Amino acid sequence: xxxxxxxxxxxxxxxxxxxxxxxxxxxxxxxxxxxxxxxxxxxxxxxxxxxxxxxxxxxxxxxxxxxxxxxxxxxxxxxxxxxxxxxxxxxxxxxxxxxxxxxxxxxxxxxxxxxxxxxxxxxxxxxxxxxxxxxxxxxxxxxxxxxxxxxxxxxxxxxxxxxxxxxxxxxxxxxxxxxxxxxxxxxxxxxxxxxxxxxxxxxxxxxxxxxxxxxxxxxxxxxxxxxxxxxxxxxxxxxxxxxxxxxxxxxxxxxxxxxxxxxxxxxxxxxxxxxxxxxxxxxxxxxxxxxxxxxxxxxxxxxxxxxxxxxxxxxxxxxxxxxxxxxxxxxxxxxxxxxxxxxxxxxxxxxxxxxxxxxxxxxxxxxxxxxxxxxxxxxxxxxxxxxxxxxxxxxxxxxxxxxxxxxxxxxxxxxxxxxxxxxxxxxxxxxxxxxxxxxxxxxxxxxxxxxxxxxxxxxxxxxxxxxxxxxxxxxxxxxxxxxxxxxxxxxxxxxxxxxxxxxxxxxxxxxxxxxxxxxxxx
RNA sequence: GCGCCUAUAGCUCAAUGGAUAGAGUAAUAGUCUUCGGAACUAUUGAUGAGGGUUCGAUUCCCCCUGGGCGCACCA
Numbered sequence: 374x375x376x377x378x379x380x381x382x383x384x385x386x387x388x389x390x391x392x393x394x395x396x397x398x399x400x401x402x403x404x405x406x407x408x409x410x411x412x413x414x415x416x417x418x419x420x421x422x423x424x425x426x427x428x429x430x431x432x433x434x435x436x437x438x439x440x441x442x443x444x445x446x447x448x449x450x451x452x453x454x455x456x457x458x459x460x461x462x463x464x465x466x467x468x469x470x471x472x473x474x475x476x477x478x479x480x481x482x483x484x485x486x487x488x489x490x491x492x493x494x495x496x497x498x499x500x501x502x503x504x505x506x507x508x509x510x511x512x513x514x515x516x517x518x519x520x521x522x523x524x525x526x527x528x529x530x531x532x533x534x535x536x537x538x539x540x541x542x543x544x545x546x547x548x549x550x551x552x553x554x555x556x557x558x559x560x561x562x563x564x565x566x567x568x569x570x571x572x573x574x575x576x577x578x579x580x581x582x583x584x585x586x587x588x589x590x591x592x593x594x595x596x597x598x599x600x601x602x603x604x605x606x607x608x609x610x611x612x613x614x615x616x617x618x619x620x621x622x623x624x625x626x627x628x629x630x631x632x633x634x635x636x637x638x639x640x641x642x643x644x645x646x647x648x649x650x651x652x653x654x655x656x657x658x659x660x661x662x663x664x665x666x667x668x669x670x671x672x673x674x675x676x677x678x679x680x681x682x683x684x685x686x687x688x689x690x691x692x693x694x695x696x697x698x699x700x701x702x703x704x705x706x707x708x709x710x711x712x713x714x715x716x717x718x719x720x721x722x723x724x725x726x727x728x729x730x731x732x733x734x735x736x737x738x739x740x741x742x743x744x745x746x747x748x749x750x751x752x753x754x755x756x757x758x759x760x761x762x763x764x765x766x767x768x769x770x771x772x773x774x775x776x777x778x779x780x781x782x783x784x785x786x787x788x789x790x791x792x793x794x795x796x797x798x799x800x801x802x803x804x805x806x807x808x809x810x811x812x813x814x815x816x817x818x819x820x821x822x823x824x825x826x827x828x829x830x831x832x833x834x835x836x837x838x839x840x841x842x843x844x845x846x847x848x849x850x851x852x853x854x855x856x857x858x859x860x861x862x863x864x865x866x867x868x869x870x871x872x873x874x875x876x877x878x879x880x881x882x883x884x885x886x887x888x889x890x891x892x893x894x895x
Numbered sequence: 896g897c898g899c900c901u902a903u904a905g906c907u908c909a910a911u912g913g914a915u916a917g918a919g920u921a922a923u924a925g926u927c928u929u930c931g932g933a934a935c936u937a938u939u940g941a942u943g944a945g946g947g948u949u950c951g952a953u954u955c956c957c958c959c960u961g962g963g964c965g966c967a968c969c970a
Binding site: 506628635639645651677761797 | 897898899900901906907908909910911912913914915916917918919920926929930931933934935936950951962963964965966967968969970
């Protein structure tokens with residue numbers, strides 16, 4: 374990375390910050406203050422000290438050389454050193470069994486997969502784990518409603534049927550409080566391996582997994598493991614014992630809890646003896662540490678579970694477990710007027726969103742085949758989600774989700790296709806000569822080397838949006854350049870083909886990391 | 896009540912202590928005899944209120960206001 378080379382020039386005792394100036398005429402890098410720089414003609418073209426800044430202009434040859442490396446094997450290997458053979462486990466997607474895959478789960482799935490890809494690109498050993506919600510009192514509720522109101526055998530039910538029954542349970546439970554007790558009883562039976570309960574439970578899982586697999590395939594998402602909560606059934610007792618030996622578990626109102634200094638307590642075992650998702654999560658952490666020995670465990674879970682995550686992390690510390698933990702705690706998707714309410718049937722199903730986006734994509738380019746239309750539609754939906762800071766809530770807006778112009782996935786896909794279209798007519802043969810470059814050309818050239826910096830920053834900040842923003846910037850610069858100059862047949866042909874080829878390669882790699890398809894024609 | 900997150904242009908978002916706060920969208924006016932108009936150009940338009948730290952604050956701290964999320968038998 375140019376940035377690292379620059380740091381080397383500044384010497385070991387330099388600990389200031391190296392930034393990119395906000396204004397282009399101030400060069401490629403800026404350091405606050407008056408720094409001594411040993412001139413290096415290979416790297417630095419000139420140094421300019423102005424208004425308390427030391428502005429550094431990178432040599433054009435160097436910029437070209439750096440750009441040439443992008444995408445090469447050597448370049449990739451260099452970047453893989455960033456991870457330094459460390460291991461991370463990321464917990465993402467985690468939909469609940471017997472509920473349809475709503476727009477809400479999209480964030481965890483998309484952001485989680487992108488973070489996984491980013492870390493992998495930087496040479497981390499990555500393990501993705503889909504912590505399915507396949508255990509808990511909700512199954513007691515489900516079993517009760519299936520037995521009471523189910524109008525056909527479970528195995529013939531669709532995920533919509535199951536969801537409807539779950540909603541019905543809540544409606545009825547409003548009127549009849551004894552239903553809740555009944556549900557807890559059935560869950561207790563399930564935990565005690567009752568045959569009937571287990572059979573219904575297994576069927577619900579089969580129905581749900583079929584649906585989830587369909588959606589993951591559609592989204593192009595592949596999660597290494599799907600060890601749901603039920604996987605940890607026989608691993609919970611050991612955790613309780615461990616908590617006992619450390620003396621951090623205590624009795625309270627018939628239940629067993631862990632207390633914290635600055636947080637409300639977490640319940641480990643309920644007063645009726647059944648387990649909680651907190652306990653299952655602790656068993657999960659233990660299993661992950663023992664199995665993969667991770668340096669870092671990332672949770673891509675919504676902000677509504679921030680407290681729960683902090684309790685897990687804190688308890689892990691109390692148990693003497695050492696990996697670094699991080700929860701993305703992404704913001705919720707909601708309407709401008711307020712939140713989604715599942716009970717009122719306001720959940721938006723992902724398939725509905727995809728269908729509408731495809732309709733939109735078809736309108737714009739009816740000549741495209743279904744595969745391309747799907748790639749564009751899903752590109753739009755995913756990018757809309759990834760481009761914004763994970764921490765913030767997303768205001769759900771049909772127009773935004775399906776947007777195919779401006780700051781959108783299809784804008785990037787289009788720019789990529791445009792590059793390929795040019796290169797298809799004339800490809801780059803010779804090495805680029807260092808002749809006169811126009812301002813727009815230089816501006817584009819100066820974007821290329823920042824690519825790797827942005828991947829690193831995205832990893833550090835757990836934010837694919839950093840990368841998404843960069844790609845938009847790059848595409849915009851290319852399109853500005855493209856609109857102003859002709860490429861083929863001009864005397865600057867070589868350098869312009871070079872710019873086109875490099876833009877294409879970065880867009881391809883970048884979109885790939887974000888999990889968005891590119892195509893040569895669209 | 897307590898805790899976490901958040902407030903930037905009409906709307907949706909960038910800017911992680913630095914120079915002239917950037918995009919998209921909407922609105923208006925433009926750009927094709929030439930490589931893809933899902934594009935490009937131009938105009939209009941913004942840091943919730945008040946204190947503090949700093950040479951310098953959208954950014955850090957305090958307080959107020961508005962929004963979101965959470966706070967033991969759902970997960």
